[in-house]
Amino acid sequence: MLVDRANVAPKLLHWYDRHHRTLPWRAAPGEAAPDPYRVWLSEVMLQQTTVAAVKSYFAAFTTRWPTVEALAAAPDAEVMSAWAGLGYYARARNLIACARAVVDEHGGRFPSEEAELRALPGLGAYTAAAIAAIAFGQRAVVVDANVERIVERLFAIAEPLPKGRTAIYAATASITPDDHAGDFAQAMMDLGSSLCAPRKPACALCPLSEECAAFRAGEPERYPVKAAKTAKPVRRGSIFWLEAADRVLLCRRPPKGMLGGMRALPTGPWGTEDPGLTDAPIAADWRFVGAGRHVFTHFALDHKVYAARMESQDIDGEWWPIAAIEQAGLPSLFARAAAIGLAARETA
DNA sequence: CACCCGTGGAC
DNA sequence: TGTCCAAGGGT
Numbered sequence: 001m002l003v004d005r006a007n008v009a010p011k012l013l014h015w016y017d018r019h020h021r022t023l024p025w026r027a028a029p030g031e032a033a034p035d036p037y038r039v040w041l042s043e044v045m046l047q048q049t050t051v052a053a054v055k056s057y058f059a060a061f062t063t064r065w066p067t068v069e070a071l072a073a074a075p076d077a078e079v080m081s082a083w084a085g086l087g088y089y090a091r092a093r094n095l096i097a098c099a100r101a102v103v104d105e106h107g108g109r110f111p112s113e114e115a116e117l118r119a120l121p122g123l124g125a126y127t128a129a130a131i132a133a134i135a136f137g138q139r140a141v142v143v144d145a146n147v148e149r150i151v152e153r154l155f156a157i158a159e160p161l162p163k164g165r166t167a168i169y170a171a172t173a174s175i176t177p178d179d180h181a182g183d184f185a186q187a188m189m190d191l192g193s194s195l196c197a198p199r200k201p202a203c204a205l206c207p208l209s210e211e212c213a214a215f216r217a218g219e220p221e222r223y224p225v226k227a228a229k230t231a232k233p234v235r236r237g238s239i240f241w242l243e244a245a246d247r248v249l250l251c252r253r254p255p256k257g258m259l260g261g262m263r264a265l266p267t268g269p270w271g272t273e274d275p276g277l278t279d280a281p282i283a284a285d286w287r288f289v290g291a292g293r294h295v296f297t298h299f300a301l302d303h304k305v306y307a308a309r310m311e312s313q314d315i316d317g318e319w320w321p322i323a324a325i326e327q328a329g330l331p332s333l334f335a336r337a338a339a340i341g342l343a344a345r346e347t348a
Numbered sequence: 349c350a351c352c353c354g355t356g357g358a359c
Numbered sequence: 360t361g362t363c364c365a366a367g368g369g370t
Binding site: 048049050052053085086087088089090091162199257258259260294295296297298331332333 | 349350351352353354355356357359
C-alpha cells in the first residue's frame with residue numbers, strides 16, 4: 001500500500017498548530033509572514049547550526065542591524081566579529097555580499113521569487129525555497145536534512161545520498177501543499193527535530209505514522225542511509241601570543257580558506273609535523289604556555305601556544321588591547337588559545 | 349560530484 | 360572519549 005499523499009500535509013499542519021515551536025524569527029501558524037530580512041538572517045544562521053546556538057546571535061544581529069540597509073552599511077570587520085564563534089565563516093562573508101546586493105540591486109527589498117533568491121550570495125536551493133515559502137507564502141519545495149529523513153521514512157527510500165536526492169525531491173514535491181507551504185516546511189523541521197529524530201524516532205506520537213512506509217515496515221531507524229565516514233587526519237600547528245605594552249598582536253586571516261576573513265592570533269601553516277617556533281612572527285624569547293586540540297569539520301588540529309613579550313610594537317599587524325580581547329571577534333580556536341596566553345600571563 | 353568549510357551539545 | 364550531527368553553500 002502506497003503512502004496516501006493527500007493526507008500528509010493536512011495531518012502535519014494540524015499537528016503543527018498544536019506543537020509548533022515558538023522561535024524569535026518565526027510567526028505562529030496562520031499569522032502574517034514575518035519580515036523577510038529576519039527570515040533570511042535566521043535561515044543563513046541556521047545552516048548546519050542548531051537553534052540553540054543561533055538564538056543569541058540572531059538577537060545581537062537584529063538589535064544592532066534591524067534592517068537589511070543597516071547591515072549592508074556595516075563595515076565588514078564588524079559583521080565578521082559579530083559572527084565570531086558561530087562557525088562556517090563563508091556564511092558571514094556571503095551575508096554581507098547578499099545584504100549589499102539586496103540594497104544595490106533590489107532597492108532594499110528581498111525578491112519574492114525563488115529563482116531570484118537563489119541567485120543571491122549564500123542562498124542555495126534549500127534557503128531560497130525556505131525564504132520564498134516562509135517569508136512570501138510561495139509554494140516552494142523545501143528540502144533540508146530533516147525533510148530528507150522524514151521523506152525517506154515516509155516513502156521507504158533506501159537509495160543512499162546524494163543519488164537519492166532526485167527521488168526525495170520528487171516525493172517532497174508530491175506532499176507539499178499549494179497553500180501554507182511555509183508552515184508546512186517549518187512543520188517538517190519541527191517534526192524532524194522532535195519526533196522524527198535521527199535516532200529513536202517517537203513513532204507512537206507521530207501524526208504521520210499511518211502514512212509512513214518505514215513505520216509500517218518496523219524499521220524507521222534504517223533511514224537515512226548514509227555512506228561510511230573517513231577518519232579525520234590530525235594536523236599540528238603553533239599559535240603565538242605576542243604582547244607589548246598591554247596589547248597583543250592580532251592579524252587577519254586570508255579572505256578564503258579556513259577561518260577566512262577572521263581576526264586571529266599569528267600562526268603558521270598546519271601540517272603533519274609539529275612546526276615549533278618555525279613560523280613565529282619574530283625572533284623572541286618564546287615560552288610554551290599550553291596545548292590543545294580543536295576539531296574542525298574535516299581535520300583535528302593539535303596546537304601549542306607560545307608566548308613572548310617585546311618592547312616595541314614595530315611589527316605588522318593589529319595591536320589589540322589585551323583587556324578587550326573578548327571583543328576582538330576571534331573564532332573559537334583562537335579565543336581558546338588567547339585564554340591560554342592570558343592565563344600564562346598572570347602566572348608569569 | 350567530491351571536497352572544503354566550524355562549533356558545541358547529545359549520547 | 361569518541362562519534363554523530365544541526366534549517367547547506369561554494370567551488
